[in-house]
Amino acid sequence: MAREYSQKAALVTGGAQGIGTAIASLLAARGYRVAVADIKPVELDRMLFIRCDISREPAVRACIGRAVKHFGRLDALVNNAGIASPDNGPVEKLALPEWNRRIGVNLTGAFLMTKHAAPHLRRTRGAIVNIASTRALQSEPNTEAYAAAKGGLVALTHALALSLGPRVRVNCISPGWIAHAAVKKKDHAQHPVGRVGRGQDVAELAAFLLSEAAGFATGQNYVVDGGMTRKMIYV
Numbered sequence: 001m002a003r004e005y006s007q008k009a010a011l012v013t014g015g016a017q018g019i020g021t022a023i024a025s026l027l028a029a030r031g032y033r034v035a036v037a038d039i040k041p042v043e044l045d046r047m048l049f050i051r052c053d054i055s056r057e058p059a060v061r062a063c064i065g066r067a068v069k070h071f072g073r074l075d076a077l078v079n080n081a082g083i084a085s086p087d088n089g090p091v092e093k094l095a096l097p098e099w100n101r102r103i104g105v106n107l108t109g110a111f112l113m114t115k116h117a118a119p120h121l122r123r124t125r126g127a128i129v130n131i132a133s134t135r136a137l138q139s140e141p142n143t144e145a146y147a148a149a150k151g152g153l154v155a156l157t158h159a160l161a162l163s164l165g166p167r168v169r170v171n172c173i174s175p176g177w178i179a180h181a182a183v184k185k186k187d188h189a190q191h192p193v194g195r196v197g198r199g200q201d202v203a204e205l206a207a208f209l210l211s212e213a214a215g216f217a218t219g220q221n222y223v224v225d226g227g228m229t230r231k232m233i234y235v
């Protein structure tokens, strides 16, 4: 038991699929004991699954309690879960419950997780990574709720870095287009790096930001988008 407790522990929200699974798997490969919190049940090799709706505080409190009880500690929190589709339709038709649902999951969820994880992360001098989006910085039409939530997450990151420092570092990653299935040739070609992103691209950066090698980095938003936000696109 003592040996288990000396091994670092990470909690990844939304780890049942996509970017979250890539992050959880890489952290496990790098030696963390990993818990995945998601509303969608999944069996992940050698990981603890905790069913949790991150927008509900009692569920979040129970989730953190269960992870800490299981691992005896918490060193890393990755706030990745989200309603990943940015489309919410014309603003004139955007219903308040739909706006609240997106803010509730994509922004409040990270606040709740952090609130309940903070005492444990302080103890271990841990770190947090929030997964925002390049949509925190630029937009297509009809994506107000998603953009506002992700912009809020970038701001929440620097606020938390000041409040939880110096013991806990808090950083944010803003991915561009991360594909989970095949995409067209032209979609790859429009990226300055020549391809669309993969979950692994985000996972590598998250693992670095959580590690002691990133000890001088806090409060920042790191864009990983194959260069798309640096490309001039005037027609």
Ligand code: NAD
Residues within 6 Å of the ligand: 013, 014, 015, 016, 017, 018, 019, 020, 037, 038, 039, 040, 052, 053, 054, 055, 080, 081, 082, 083, 084, 085, 105, 131, 132, 133, 134, 174, 175, 176, 177, 178, 179
């Ligand atoms: P995904 O939809 O494949 O996975 C999201 C996961 O979050 C799912 O497993 C889902 O069940 C879970 N989830 C949703 N609501 C939840 C809730 N209330 N409580 C707990 N879990 C919940 O999405 P993805 O593409 O892997 O994206 C992961 C994160 O990265 C999201 O925050 C998304 O906004 C962000 N992101 C994705 C992209 C992209 O191109 N894929 C780009 C930028 C940012």
